[in-house]
Amino acid sequence: MAAKRMRKRPRSRRPWYVIAIALVLAFLGWYAGGDFRLEDLIAQDLPDSSAQQAAAPLQAEGETLVYYLDVGQGDSELIQLSNGKNILIDAGTRSTAEELVSYLQNLGVQKIDYLIATHPHEDHIGGMTDVVQNFDIGSIYMPKIADSQIPTTKVYENLLTAIDEKGLSITAAQAGSVIFEEAGARMEILAPNSQEYGDLNSYSIVTKLTVGEKAFLFTGDAEADSEEEMLDLGYSVDADVLKLGHHGSSTSNSMAFLEAVSPQAAIVSCGAGNDYGHPHQEVMDRLAQLNVTVYRTDTQGTVLARCDGSSITFETDLPSVGGEQ
Secondary structure (H helix, E strand, C coil): CEEEECCCCCCCCCCHHHHHHHHHHHHHHHHCCCCCCHHHHHHCCCCCCCHHHHHCCCCCCCCEEEEECCCCCCCCEEEECCCCCEEEECCCCHHHHHHHHHHHHHCCCCEEEEEECCCCCHHHHCCHHHHHHHCEEEEEEECCCCHHHCCCCHHHHHHHHHHHHCCCCEEECCCCCEEEEECCEEEEEEECCCCCCCCHHHHCCEEEEEECCEEEEECCCCCHHHHHHHHHCCCCCCCCEEECHHHHCCCCCCHHHHHHHCCCEEEECCCCCCCCCCCCHHHHHHHHHCCCEEEEHHHHCEEEEEECCCCEEEEEEECECCECC
8 A cells, every 4th residue: 555645735716717707707797887896706606616626636437535534532434435425434523513514515425325323422423413414314324222321412312313304214233234235345344243232332333345355444432342252253354444443542452353454554533632642552552563554633634545446545634624634
């Protein structure tokens, strides 16, 4: 895999043809006796002149894009398949909900074909209510939580209400099942594997995306007990890119699991200077021992992985959700 840094885009300037069109319109308005001002015409949003339209990186034919979105101390990944379908895994916190919607729209997202809420913690589903309300939604996957542990938080209740108001249904994640297999890609569920855990984090939906010869593993906040279950059950967890569990916490990302995944690159989704000390040094040491390249949203902004099925390249320093890196 090759890695490269993406230059920050300069501030948007009106293209020459926008000014030219404005000049022609102004002349026609003057010639017809109308009250037209050049500055008013230039200020209008003419075709292809907005910075938003220029914000989305180009997607080559047959290429899958995987965005590890910088949502601060939270988690959110957007996958854009080569056939145009979108998968959103988690949606960050409530504080970046509106910005996340705008960010996705700027990337050209109109429909989220598969929406995955790994587990009901605010830093993973905080922005999901807004997502459900603002996009056409296909299938929704959530873990089945034991009755005694079902959250009563407002953010969780709001999400369920939003889903119900749109007449959508929820599919309970079942390990061993396949979410989709299309456009040369396949996504399967590897966890959760138990009906009850002591911690909500361990209910996290773990998914593996295979694109041609390459694979990506998304683990939510799955803890070491869930990791051990996947290994004991013989799931194929090997992947080229691993989204580290629980923001790089040492309660996840056990050495046995990291060795089984054997990633070439790992992504840490966490906020700058967070109170939890994520990513934990023990995990960083394990990754260094295994010669894994690490990308971090807290220091490198949104990270984009491009995959054509035979190779993966990375772009860093893309704008963060809620502001530029």
